[in-house]
Amino acid sequence: MSTIIDGKAIAAKLRAEIAAQVKKLQTQGITPGLATVLVGEDPASEVYVRMKGNACQDVGMHSVKHTLPAETTEAELLTLVDRLNNDPTIHGILVQLPLPKQINTDTVLEAISPAKDVDGFHPYNVGRLMVGKPTFQPCTPYGIMVMLREAGVDLAGKEVVVVGRSNIVGKPVALMCLQQHATVTICHSKTRDLPSKVRAADVVIAAVGIPEMIKGEWIKEGAVVIDVGVNRVGEKKLVGDVEFAAAAQRASAITPVPGGVGPMTITMLLHNTLEAAQKTVASTR
Ligand code: NDP
Numbered sequence: 001m002s003t004i005i006d007g008k009a010i011a012a013k014l015r016a017e018i019a020a021q022v023k024k025l026q027t028q029g030i031t032p033g034l035a036t037v038l039v040g041e042d043p044a045s046e047v048y049v050r051m052k053g054n055a056c057q058d059v060g061m062h063s064v065k066h067t068l069p070a071e072t073t074e075a076e077l078l079t080l081v082d083r084l085n086n087d088p089t090i091h092g093i094l095v096q097l098p099l100p101k102q103i104n105t106d107t108v109l110e111a112i113s114p115a116k117d118v119d120g121f122h123p124y125n126v127g128r129l130m131v132g133k134p135t136f137q138p139c140t141p142y143g144i145m146v147m148l149r150e151a152g153v154d155l156a157g158k159e160v161v162v163v164g165r166s167n168i169v170g171k172p173v174a175l176m177c178l179q180q181h182a183t184v185t186i187c188h189s190k191t192r193d194l195p196s197k198v199r200a201a202d203v204v205i206a207a208v209g210i211p212e213m214i215k216g217e218w219i220k221e222g223a224v225v226i227d228v229g230v231n232r233v234g235e236k237k238l239v240g241d242v243e244f245a246a247a248a249q250r251a252s253a254i255t256p257v258p259g260g261v262g263p264m265t266i267t268m269l270l271h272n273t274l275e276a277a278q279k280t281v282a283s284t285r
Helices: 007-026 043-058 074-085 105-111 123-130 139-150 170-179 194-199 244-250 261-284
Strands: 033-039 062-068 092-095 159-163 183-187 203-206 224-227 231-233 237-239
Touching (some): 007 139, 007 261, 033 261, 043 062, 062 074, 074 092, 092 261, 139 170, 170 183, 170 203, 183 194
Parallel strands (some): 033 092, 159 183, 159 203
16 A cells, blocks of 8 residues: 655645745745736636635735636736736736637736746746756646655656646656656657556656546556546546556555645745745845
């Protein structure tokens, strides 16, 4: 039976540390501020934005929520982003995705100042991640790396298989594992014989969005399994991309859904916002 990597507990520990750092920064007259921008009325996005705002308040940060109607034009959104870029009380800007189709997502993400890009999606920061320079790391992959570290997993020389190649999870987490000296395979919908790829993995990171598609019997004995997927099954039940019970029989450590990667994502957003605020202090010295 495997160890459960408890994302909630790791997140709680980190949030306490962040709250202490926020207090310290406040003695220097700065309260880290996060602006969230939600365009339209997607219920899931509303929940995420509310959770992010609440998490800020819990650690003593300042958060401002901007809710714009679904018919907002790209120009109107860019005007708001520009205002937030120039607002000294705001250190991090998060534009909740997806955006309505009349708005070009890339144009908006590129308009956010890289110094306030706490989601780590601006091409400048993505490029810095690619070449291994310090940057805002995208929150979900960053959270995964912290969980692996907390679970005592040394990636050097390990075979890591990432299933999923999105810009927000699969690709960046693969790069981060590579930087930690893993041998990385990235799988996607055109990958041939996925089971054999997963069977060879010391660490499996599943970010697909298909309920329980990674079968327990594919998991190598003793492998570490990180399940990023959040899939609603029926009215209330959430399941991951991995067949949890069967995989837990073989894995040495595994993340649950819920309570695994999810709590870490918002925690790393807080971490990045704190860091953005700390940098403004450092730059005025
Ligand atoms: P995307 O839909 O952007 O990407 C899914 C990836 O899975 C694609 O690369 C796709 O391949 C690949 N894929 C689809 N079908 C298969 C298949 N049959 N075999 C192998 N690969 C396949 O999803 P995201 O990366 O945004 O999210 C993935 C999951 O993680 C979702 O469940 C999402 O809800 C969850 N998530 C959870 C977060 C958290 O905080 N816990 C944060 C972000 C996401 P291709 O590129 O070829 O289409």
